[in-house]
Amino acid sequence: MATLAKRMERRTQFLAFLAQELAPREGRGLAVARIATACTITVAIAMVFRIPLAAYMAYMVFLTSKDDSAATVTMAVAGTLAITLAVILTLGLAQISLGDPAIRLPAMALMTFLAMFSVRTFALGPISFLAGFVAVTMQSVVDEVPSPEVFTRTTLWLWVVVVVPAVITILINLLFGPSAAAVAERGVRKVLTDLDAALTGGQIAGRLAQWRAILVPLVEKSRNPPPTHRLLDALVILEAYPDPIPPRERTRLADLVRGCLRALERRSPLAEAPPGTDSMPAARAATHAFAELQREFSRTPAQQPAHTGHKPRQLFVPDALSNPAHRKFALKTTLAIMIVYSVYTMLDWPGLLTSIVTVFFVALGSLGETVHKLVLRLSGAIIGGLLAGLSIVFILPHFTDIGQLCALTAVVALFAGWVATSSERLSYAGMQIALAFFMGLLQTYSPATDLTVLRDRVVGILLGNVAMTLVFSGLWPESAITRLRGALADTLRGIAALVRSPQNAAMNRQQTVEALARADNFETLSRFEIEMLPQQTHLPDLHGIERLAGAAFVATSDPLARDVDAQAATSLGDWLERAARATAEGSPLPSVAEDATTAESGTAAQAAVSNLRLETEHVATSAQ
Numbered sequence: 001m002a003t004l005a006k007r008m009e010r011r012t013q014f015l016a017f018l019a020q021e022l023a024p025r026e027g028r029g030l031a032v033a034r035i036a037t038a039c040t041i042t043v044a045i046a047m048v049f050r051i052p053l054a055a056y057m058a059y060m061v062f063l064t065s066k067d068d069s070a071a072t073v074t075m076a077v078a079g080t081l082a083i084t085l086a087v088i089l090t091l092g093l094a095q096i097s098l099g100d101p102a103i104r105l106p107a108m109a110l111m112t113f114l115a116m117f118s119v120r121t122f123a124l125g126p127i128s129f130l131a132g133f134v135a136v137t138m139q140s141v142v143d144e145v146p147s148p149e150v151f152t153r154t155t156l157w158l159w160v161v162v163v164v165p166a167v168i169t170i171l172i173n174l175l176f177g178p179s180a181a182a183v184a185e186r187g188v189r190k191v192l193t194d195l196d197a198a199l200t201g202g203q204i205a206g207r208l209a210q211w212r213a214i215l216v217p218l219v220e221k222s223r224n225p226p227p228t229h230r231l232l233d234a235l236v237i238l239e240a241y242p243d244p245i246p247p248r249e250r251t252r253l254a255d256l257v258r259g260c261l262r263a264l265e266r267r268s269p270l271a272e273a274p275p276g277t278d279s280m281p282a283a284r285a286a287t288h289a290f291a292e293l294q295r296e297f298s299r300t301p302a303q304q305p306a307h308t309g310h311k312p313r314q315l316f317v318p319d320a321l322s323n324p325a326h327r328k329f330a331l332k333t334t335l336a337i338m339i340v341y342s343v344y345t346m347l348d349w350p351g352l353l354t355s356i357v358t359v360f361f362v363a364l365g366s367l368g369e370t371v372h373k374l375v376l377r378l379s380g381a382i383i384g385g386l387l388a389g390l391s392i393v394f395i396l397p398h399f400t401d402i403g404q405l406c407a408l409t410a411v412v413a414l415f416a417g418w419v420a421t422s423s424e425r426l427s428y429a430g431m432q433i434a435l436a437f438f439m440g441l442l443q444t445y446s447p448a449t450d451l452t453v454l455r456d457r458v459v460g461i462l463l464g465n466v467a468m469t470l471v472f473s474g475l476w477p478e479s480a481i482t483r484l485r486g487a488l489a490d491t492l493r494g495i496a497a498l499v500r501s502p503q504n505a506a507m508n509r510q511q512t513v514e515a516l517a518r519a520d521n522f523e524t525l526s527r528f529e530i531e532m533l534p535q536q537t538h539l540p541d542l543h544g545i546e547r548l549a550g551a552a553f554v555a556t557s558d559p560l561a562r563d564v565d566a567q568a569a570t571s572l573g574d575w576l577e578r579a580a581r582a583t584a585e586g587s588p589l590p591s592v593a594e595d596a597t598t599a600e601s602g603t604a605a606q607a608a609v610s611n612l613r614l615e616t617e618h619v620a621t622s623a624q
Contacts, residue, residue, distance in 0.1 A: 021422040026186050027178060028421050035065050035417035038172050039434075040410045042165045043442065047402050050445055052154070053161045055438035058409065060165035062420055062434050068221065069177030076166035082130035083162040089131060090138045090155050094148070105338075108139050112337045116363065117330035121320035133360045134158065137353070140341055144350050184222035185264075187214055188231060192261050195235075199254040205243050208235050209520040209546070213423075216517045219510075227296040229506065231260075232513045234289035237557070239550030240282040240611065249283060256290035263297035281608035282550070285557035328476045333363040336471045340463055351456025358464025363472075371528040373428055374465045380419075380432025381461050385454045387412055387433070388440025396447040405447075412437050425524070480526040481539065485583060487519035491545055492580035495552045499612070500573035502561050512549055519545065538588050540579075541622035548615040555608040563605035572612060579619070589620045 038061040046054035064076045093107055115132025119125035138155055145151040178186075191211045198204040215232050219225050238253075245253070320326065336359045344352035362373045391408060399405060413434065420430030440454045472478075494512030498505060523542050555564055579589045592613065 017425075021426045022418065025190060027183070028418070030176070030178075031065075031067070031421050032414055032417040034172050034176055035061060035420070036410045036413040038065070038165065038169045039413040040406045041168050043409045044402060044406050045164060045168075046442075047405065047445060051160060051164070052157050054442040054445075055435070057161050057165050058413075058438045058442065059431075059435045060162055061169050061413075062416070062431050064166055064169045065173070065417075065420075067178075068180040068183045069173040070180050072173040072177060073170050076170045078127050079130060079166050080163055082127045083134060083159055085127070086131040086134035086138075087155055087159050089135045091152065093135065093139065094142075094151060094155075104139055104142065108136050108341070109334050109338055111136050111139075112334040112360075113330045116333040117326055120326045120329060121317050123316070136337065136360075137356060140353065140356055141350070143345070180221035181223040184218040184228065187218045188228060189261070189264060191215060191231065191235075192257055192264070196254055196257045196261065199245075199250045199257065202244060202247070202250060204238070204245065204250075208238055209516075211235055212513060212517050213520060216514055224296070227293060229510060230289060230293040230296055233509055233553060234286060234293065236509075236513060236516070236546075236549050236553045237282060237285045237289055239546045240285075240554045241550075252283075253286060253290075256287065256294075260290055260293050260297060263294045266298075281554050281560055281604045281611065284559045284604060285554040285608075288557055288559050325478065329363070329478075332471050332475055333359060335475070336363070336464075336467045339467045339471070343463060343467075344460075349456070351452065352460040352463055354457050354460030355464035355467070358461050359468055362464065362468055371469070372425075372525055374468065375528070376426070376428040377432050378461055378465060380429035381436045381458055383429075384416070384433040384436025385440060385458055388437045388448075389451055389454055391437075391441055392448050392451060396441075396449075399447055408441070409438075480522045480528075484519055484522035484526055484542070485539060485586065487515050487522055488540055488542065488545055489580045489584035490515035491519055491549065492540075492576050492583060495549055496573045496576035496580060498552055498556055499569050499576065502556050502564075502569075505556055505561075509553065512552075516546065516549060538582070538586055540583055540589065540619050544615070544619045544622045548612070548619050551608070551612040551615045555605070555612045560605045560608050563603055564609055565606070568609050568613075572609070572616060575616060579616075592617045592620055 039058045042057050042061055043054060045051070046057050051057065060079070064072060064079055066072045066075055089111075093104075096103060111132045115129045115136070118128040118132075122128060138151075138158070142151065145154065191214055194207070195204075195211065198207055212232060212235050215228055215235075219228050222228050241249070337356060340352070340355035340359060344350065344355060358377060362377055391412075395408065399408075416430045416434035416437065418430070419433060420427050422430065436454070436457060439457055440451075441448055443450060443453055491512055494508055494515050498508035498512060501508065519542055554560065555569070575590060575592060582589050
């Protein structure tokens with residue numbers, strides 16, 4: 001009975017997860033419509049002009065489509081540059097290695113290693129990754145090409161296969177796509193609306209991290225980042241509240257959130273609901289945070305502070321050559337590529353080429369990330385394959401013209417696009433639904449009748465999954481928990497800097513929030529590892545770190561920071577710095593020095609510091 005109850009609970013959680021990910025939201029319908037329209041036009045052009053590899057042309061629309069028009073154009077241009085580089089590299093390599101496996105195979109391994117190494121260390125890694133992927137894939141099909149002329153012609157067609165859908169996607173998004181600033185404002189509005197509903201219904205627990213995950217990527221999109229930073233600060237401060245939040249305080253917070261929404265819509269002047277003089281420190285900090293957010297929203301464009309921009313990105317990451325994890329990751333992926341290539345070559349089963357695609361696009365930094373993407377890829381491939389198979393058997397025999405094919409393409413693209421516009425936890429499944437369906441349906445320029453393509457695709461995905469799992473779990477396994485540990489250490493460092501240097505509060509808060517978002521992501525991914533890797537010890541509890549960050553944001557907020565005891569803050573900052581080092585090294589956290597102050601004594605600032613000390617003790621205890 002206990003096992004049955006646990007299964008029912010997991011099923012309920014899964015259904016709730018799907019309902020949340022697939023729920024309608026502002027702008028989602030238009031985004032899906034743009035994807036479906038671009039796919040339909042691309043398929044029509046491919047069929048009319050008899051361009052080969054129509055399935056990959058349609059899939060390119062999904063690869064290049066992003067939330068806003070600027071990101072879509074950037075991705076499409078990057079794809080064009082990557083395919084141009086790949087074509088030049090492939091044709092150049094073909095001059096010396098086309099018929100000699102002794103040269104071609106080491107070249108494939110070297111290109112794979114460089115592509116995967118660059119994606120972790122190089123600012124233009126996505127371009128070199130795509131170029132390497134295309135070049136390796138073309139080298140892997142040399143044995144199936146009847147002559148060098150056909151190989152050259154196929155390689156040149158690849159440029160058309162990528163550029164045509166890229167241009168179509170750019171045009172549609174420039175005409176109908178939203179700007180990055182509009183996407184950022186939409187995300188802020190969604191978070192505020194959901195926060196209002198959660199406070200009203202008393203269901204805020206567990207959702208603060210989800211809202212932070214939505215907002216952190218929007219900072220770079222926004223023309224005016226300060227409101228997003230203010231809202232992120234408020235979401236961290238809410239971590240310091242008791243769970244559940246008292247009803248009266250929830251009502252007051254909901255009023256503040258509605259005031260922010262009205263200010264965002266420019267519908268009312270600034271209205272502040274100050275807490276009573278006996279309110280807890282978290283209430284004062286939250287009131288100040290939401291009041292500052294209202295002020296940011298109430299400013300006219302002329303009153304908004306000039307945005308100085310973000311720090312320029314470095315060409316290479318600082319530890320590109322010193323960190324062995326980058327080389328190990330590239331070597332593991334190279335080994336998996338060569339294993340699947342050897343297997344399907346020895347089996348004389350060229351239809352398993354999708355195993356190489358699987359390894360390239362599933363390879364990620366940790367085992368948890370890799371398994372997560374494997375699950376999404378396999379699930380999407382099965383769903384897309386079933387849709388294609390049913391269409392081949394029951395629908396295509398009744399089709400007589402290209403318009404009907406385009407209509408079917410649009411319908412499935414709408415479905416796959418809806419899934420693909422979910423968060424990162426589910427979106428990749430939508431991409432795979434589209435790819436599997438297009439590969440099964442768009443086999444030639446006439447109605448498809450062969451189901452072996454679908455069979456080969458699914459078997460290829462399984463082969464790639466098996467190879468990736470064996471290599472990544474058996475050779476230098478890197479757990480998502482290891483990366484979670486690093487993110488928690490970064491969070492503790494950010495909190496330490498915030499407590500010790502309140503004059504740099506804005507920068508330190510931003511670094512802390514970003515580290516918290518990474519930690520939440522890795523904590524989710526670590527669940528996919530189950531018991532595949534050894535358990536780690538002396539790992540602080542993530543929820544405790546979140547509450548610690550909330551207490552630190554409260555103690556350093558403007559209403560309280562000026563009255564905080566500098567000596568006590570420095571002492572706590574020193575402990576947090578030592579705790580960060582211990583967390584990174586996997587050693588026990590140091591003990592917290594005793595303090596006679598209680599949360600109920602003294603001023604609100606003293607109470608805030610006492611709460612901060614109490615949270616440090618909880619974190620220290622959780623890591624024992």
